[in-house]
Structure formats: C-alpha cells, structure tokens
Amino acid sequence: MRSIINYLKDIFLGVRSLLKGMKVTSRYFWSPRSIVTEKYPENRKTLVMLERSKGxxxxxxxxxxxxxxxxxxxxxxxxxxxxxxxxxxxxxxxxxxxxxxxxxxxxxxxxxxxxxxxxxxxxxxxxxxxxxxxxxxxxxxxxxxxxxxxxxxxxxxxxx
Amino acid sequence: MLTSFGIINYLSAQSGPWWRVFYDFTSLTKNIDAGLHNAMSPFWTTVTEMVIVGILFLLFYAVIGLFLVYAERKVCAFIQNRLGPNRLGPFGIFQTVADLIKLLFKELIPIKNADHFLFNLAPYIVIIVNFMVLAAIPYALGLHAVDLNIGIFYVIAVSSMSVIGVLLAGWSSNSKYSLLGAMRSGAQIVSYELSVGLALATVVILAGSMQLSVIVEGQRTGWFIFKGHIPAVIAFVIYIIAGTAETNRGPFDLAEAESELTAGYHTEYSGIKFAFFYLAEFINMFIVASIAATIFLGGWMPLHFGADNGFNRIMDFIPPVIWFFAKTFFLIWVIMLFKWTFPRLRIDQLLTLEWKYLLPINIVNLLIMAFIVLMGWHF
The missing domain is CATH 3.30.70.3270 (Alpha-Beta Plaits)
Incomplete structure (x- = not known):
C-alpha cells in the first residue's frame, strides 16, 4: 500500500514540477518586453552600451x-x-x-x-x-x- | 471546357456568398469531380484527381514544413528572450525559404563505404510515411483525402513505419554516430508506440469507431476531452507525451543528441537529403498534433456544448479549417514548449517513464474508460 502511495506521489510531484517549469517558459514566451536582443544597425542612434562593456x-x-x-x-x-x-x-x-x-x-x-x-x-x-x-x-x-x-x-x- | 471543370460552375451556382466554401468543402469537391467526369473518361478522371491531390499535398507539405521550422525558431527565441530570425522579410518570415534554397544548392556528399542504395532510400521512406499519414487526416468538412473505416489503426500502423527509414539511415551511413542514434531512436519509437496506441484506443472506446470522420462527427455535442472527462484528459496527456517521444523531439531527442552524437541518424546526410529528414521531423510533429486535435479536441468541429444552442451557433461562424489549424498549432506550441523547457532524458529515465509510468497508467485508464462507457457516465 505504501509503495502505491509513493508511486502516485511521485507522479503528482513530477507533474507539478514539470508544470512549474512550463509556467516559467510560457511566461517568457508571452511577455515580449523581456526580449533583450538589440536590433543593432537600426537602433544605432539610441543604442546605450553598458558601463562595463569592453569596447x-x-x-x-x-x-x-x-x-x-x-x-x-x-x-x-x-x-x-x-x-x-x-x-x-x-x-x-x-x-x-x-x-x-x-x-x-x-x-x-x-x-x-x-x-x-x-x-x-x-x-x-x-x-x-x-x-x-x-x-x-x-x-x-x-x-x-x-x-x-x-x-x-x-x-x-x-x-x- | 474550362467552365465544365466544376469550380466556376460551383461558384456561379452557389446561393450564398463565395466564402461559404470554407464551411463545407463537400459540394466543391463533388462539383470538381462531376466537371472532370464531363470532360474526360473515368480512368483519366481518376488520374487527374490523383495528380491534383498529390500536388496539393506536396505544396501543403512544403508550406507546413517551412512554416514549422520558422515557428520553432521564433518560439525558441521568445522563450529564451531573443528575437529569432528577423532580417529577411517582415519578422524574418522568408528566412526558412532562403534556408531551403541554400540547402537545394548544396553539394550531396557521397559517403565512402556507405550502402548507397539504402542510404538514398532512407529519406524517401520517411517522407512517404509522412504523406501516407497526412492523407488520412480530416482537415475540414469534406477536405479529407481518404476516409478509411479503420482510420486510427491505419495512422498508428503507418506512422510506426518511419522507424524503418531512421534505422536504414543509421545502418547504411556506416558511421558510429548514425548507428547509435538510429538504435536509440528505434528503441524509443518502438516502446512509445504502445502508449500512443493505448491512448488512442481509450478514445476509440468512447467514440465507438475508428473512422476519423465518424470520430469528428461524434464530437458535435462536445469534444471528447470534455465528454470523457478524467480518463480522456489522462489519455490526452499521455498521448502528447508519447507523441513527443515518438517524433524524437523535445526532452526525448536522444536519437540525435547534438552534444553526444553530433546529429544522430542523419549525421552523414547533406544538402537536400538532410533537409528531407529535417522536414519529416517537423511534419511528424504536425501529424502528432493534428491527430491529437482530431481525436481529443474535435478536429475541425467548432467548440460545442450540448446538442443545439446559441453558443454552438456562434462558434459555427468560425470556419472548420480555422478551428482545425488553430487547435493543431496550439498543440504544436505546447510540444515546442516541452522541448525548450525540459532537459534531455537519459536512456534509462526514458525507458522508466514509458514502462513504469505511462504504460501502467494507460492500461488502468483504458479500463476506467471502458467502465465509464459501459455505465454511461460520460456526457
């Protein structure tokens, strides 16, 4: 009986952690503001380089x-x-x-x-x-x- | 003669506006068939229709394949906070077209000591299997190439043949990476096929038929995932997991494991032959998603609750084609999310997941579903 409970617990915990991971990635997918890529040649005028960048x-x-x-x-x-x-x-x-x-x-x-x-x-x-x-x-x-x-x-x- | 080809006849004979055709393709296809029969003998009619359908499927295959490659790169980029392809055309939509042109021009490198006949045959087997499955899927009302009375059985049987192409590719390349990748892929596809079959069998019990058009029609009063409640949801989740594994994608991509086997079974392929494998992989994903959409989410059937009410009629305004592709692309997005969220499984974890978790759950689930159908506890 105990092993069956453990088996079911395994499944639920596993599914929960997988869903947690998918929540994170889908949140990033649906939030276009989190994109960090710079469109370089187009935004050359407004481009601000970070202080610590090594030019x-x-x-x-x-x-x-x-x-x-x-x-x-x-x-x-x-x-x-x-x-x-x-x-x-x-x-x-x-x-x-x-x-x-x-x-x-x-x-x-x-x-x-x-x-x-x-x-x-x-x-x-x-x-x-x-x-x-x-x-x-x-x-x-x-x-x-x-x-x-x-x-x-x-x-x-x-x-x- | 042109007018007798049906399309123009059909459009002029329509009572409603021209876009009625998107709701029901049956009369359009019947008109084309009748028009062709008027113009030529039955034999040539069949030949012409086969050619037309073949060309349509080739175009569909190429467009869907290219679009999915683009979508994969975009989805992956957004998940990783990047922009993805954004140079060629608006939002980079022509990027994959350019990639295809590049692949077409690339040299096909002959492999020393490879079995050339099998080596060249392998990509075609994979592609042919794809086409055979695509033919059995109902895309919309009346837009269905072959409506077999054993539709699901046919789909399972045929799609499992793609492993032959993969094994051939691995064996004939005469390369250890290819062979290892092919062997892993074989073990994986053969074991996950069980779960796919059993998950689909669960719904077959509920639907009472294997014919895909009957299954779709059976969801007129509600999709099977709602009708069959708990066991249907479990079967759906299992199908999506096993389907992802069967396409050698996502966290189950041991077969090509870039970091271990360079590219798995298609390591030695170059140019357009590599592109065939690559496209076939994406079309496989489309097939898995479209079968899941057809079986669990009603295929082209709009979202219906109950027999006939106002909500159903509002939903009917959206054409079935849009419903089908919306569901399919949503599921494809979910499968892509799997790939870019989870780390790759080890081979023992992969087999543990199948044999110790998915399969027992699936068998119990099948029993529960049979019991529920027997007692009439479904909706």
Missing amino acids: EVIMPHNDKNEHHCTGCGICQINCPNGSIEVISKIIDTEDGKKKKIIDKHIYKLGQCTFCGLCVKTCPSNALAFSTKFEHAVFNKALLIKVLNKPGSQLMKGVEQ
Whole structure:
C-alpha cells in the first residue's frame, strides 16, 4: 500500500514540477518586453552600451592633459598576446635625479582579445575600457594606437 | 471546357456568398469531380484527381514544413528572450525559404563505404510515411483525402513505419554516430508506440469507431476531452507525451543528441537529403498534433456544448479549417514548449517513464474508460 502511495506521489510531484517549469517558459514566451536582443544597425542612434562593456582599452586623460601611467610596463608583461608595448624614456628631473617616464603606450587593437588583464593589473589605474565597439577600418595600420596623447604628462600624486 | 471543370460552375451556382466554401468543402469537391467526369473518361478522371491531390499535398507539405521550422525558431527565441530570425522579410518570415534554397544548392556528399542504395532510400521512406499519414487526416468538412473505416489503426500502423527509414539511415551511413542514434531512436519509437496506441484506443472506446470522420462527427455535442472527462484528459496527456517521444523531439531527442552524437541518424546526410529528414521531423510533429486535435479536441468541429444552442451557433461562424489549424498549432506550441523547457532524458529515465509510468497508467485508464462507457457516465 505504501509503495502505491509513493508511486502516485511521485507522479503528482513530477507533474507539478514539470508544470512549474512550463509556467516559467510560457511566461517568457508571452511577455515580449523581456526580449533583450538589440536590433543593432537600426537602433544605432539610441543604442546605450553598458558601463562595463569592453569596447577598447583607453588611457583616460583629465582636462589638463594628464594621465596616470607611470610607464612601469606591468600591462605589457601581463598581456597574454603581446598587444601592448610600453616605450619609456629616461629624463632628468628638476632636482637632478634620473627618472623613467612613459614615451609611447602602444596598443595593438587588432591583436587584443579584451581579456582585461591590463586594466585589472595596472597599479595606478591608468587604463580603462571604453564602450566604443565599432572598430572596422580599411587599413590594418589604423588599429595600432598610441594611448597617451601627445604632450601629456603624469598626474601629480600618482607616484608615491 | 474550362467552365465544365466544376469550380466556376460551383461558384456561379452557389446561393450564398463565395466564402461559404470554407464551411463545407463537400459540394466543391463533388462539383470538381462531376466537371472532370464531363470532360474526360473515368480512368483519366481518376488520374487527374490523383495528380491534383498529390500536388496539393506536396505544396501543403512544403508550406507546413517551412512554416514549422520558422515557428520553432521564433518560439525558441521568445522563450529564451531573443528575437529569432528577423532580417529577411517582415519578422524574418522568408528566412526558412532562403534556408531551403541554400540547402537545394548544396553539394550531396557521397559517403565512402556507405550502402548507397539504402542510404538514398532512407529519406524517401520517411517522407512517404509522412504523406501516407497526412492523407488520412480530416482537415475540414469534406477536405479529407481518404476516409478509411479503420482510420486510427491505419495512422498508428503507418506512422510506426518511419522507424524503418531512421534505422536504414543509421545502418547504411556506416558511421558510429548514425548507428547509435538510429538504435536509440528505434528503441524509443518502438516502446512509445504502445502508449500512443493505448491512448488512442481509450478514445476509440468512447467514440465507438475508428473512422476519423465518424470520430469528428461524434464530437458535435462536445469534444471528447470534455465528454470523457478524467480518463480522456489522462489519455490526452499521455498521448502528447508519447507523441513527443515518438517524433524524437523535445526532452526525448536522444536519437540525435547534438552534444553526444553530433546529429544522430542523419549525421552523414547533406544538402537536400538532410533537409528531407529535417522536414519529416517537423511534419511528424504536425501529424502528432493534428491527430491529437482530431481525436481529443474535435478536429475541425467548432467548440460545442450540448446538442443545439446559441453558443454552438456562434462558434459555427468560425470556419472548420480555422478551428482545425488553430487547435493543431496550439498543440504544436505546447510540444515546442516541452522541448525548450525540459532537459534531455537519459536512456534509462526514458525507458522508466514509458514502462513504469505511462504504460501502467494507460492500461488502468483504458479500463476506467471502458467502465465509464459501459455505465454511461460520460456526457
């Protein structure tokens, strides 16, 4: 008797859980608002990318044309496929010391896999991701970018 | 001569407006038959009618197949919060047409060491079986290719032959994936056929006939799912589950299990031969849904309660063709919902479900139904 009750209980519990699953899927089916797909080329004007989307690596500069990059080269070491090349130079500071600063931070967008290791490991938060994702160009050379703007300087207070 | 072909005769002789034809196709088909008889000898009349019906079924097959592929992609997309095909034509309705054109142009790759005769024969067996079942289904009043007096028996017998095509495809491909898929499919179809047959037998007891037109006519005072109440509902649920399993779809798609067997029995097929299998699968789903609609939900019969009242007459305004396809596509939607909700079963779970749950319940259900009919406790 007990086994028969268990058998029937099995069936009812099974059917109930199956119906629960079907309720979820049919609710999604009948609610067109839950669709998350973007119709990209049509809604290009109104498209809002999420803050955390990884479009390309940039180096943020403030309005005095200053950045955070000290030229340490940790991003270059961490990049798994060699898309970052940091070229630094030695200058003499005002108090007569020699100091290494960044000359060119070269970023090869064509090789980048957007893993984000450079952004994550940068000790002075000099790198960030922008949300721009339309990178198609007709010339491969345009994909090699210099991230620090010409004439830019290291922001005071980063290196301490 | 053209006027004697019946259609024009029929339309000019009609008392009501031209759309009366959607309510009753009997006089239209009779008129065409009479017109053809006037124009040619009985032998050629039969030949012409067979050709006409054949072409109509080919067109129907292609249209339904393409539409179901599109519907499947759309339903799946909506369930997963996507849009689905939306590029070609409004809402992407021409996507599957484009897919078909692509498949028609693709190369048919010959398989080394395959049994070429059986390899090429297999898709046709599957397709022919589909056509044989489609011919027996009543689509509307008077729109019924063959009205056999053993309709349900014929449908069960013929539809179980499609497993031969599947097994042939698996065997002749000379590939381990195909063979495994075919063997699984064989085991599955053979065991679930029992449940399908018994579930239909439950309704045959209630209807008192196997003839599909009689079964539909018997639902004039209420669909069998309402007339036979509890046992009919149980039989309906079992039929839908077993029918889904018989079409190798949904949670029961072990036969093709993409993640294990690449594609199952049609792994080695390419181009249009693959498309045949693909279409046959969708038409099988249509067949399962339309049989369920005919047996349990009244086929083309509008929603009726009781003998003759105002509600029935309002329902009669909707043409039977629309009723039939509405019910069928609703059931197809339910079957699609199964596929996109439940995870795939393991082979032991599959056989447990059939032999330990569906079959015993079905047999008990059959007894209950027989008892209810005997006592006259149905409506």
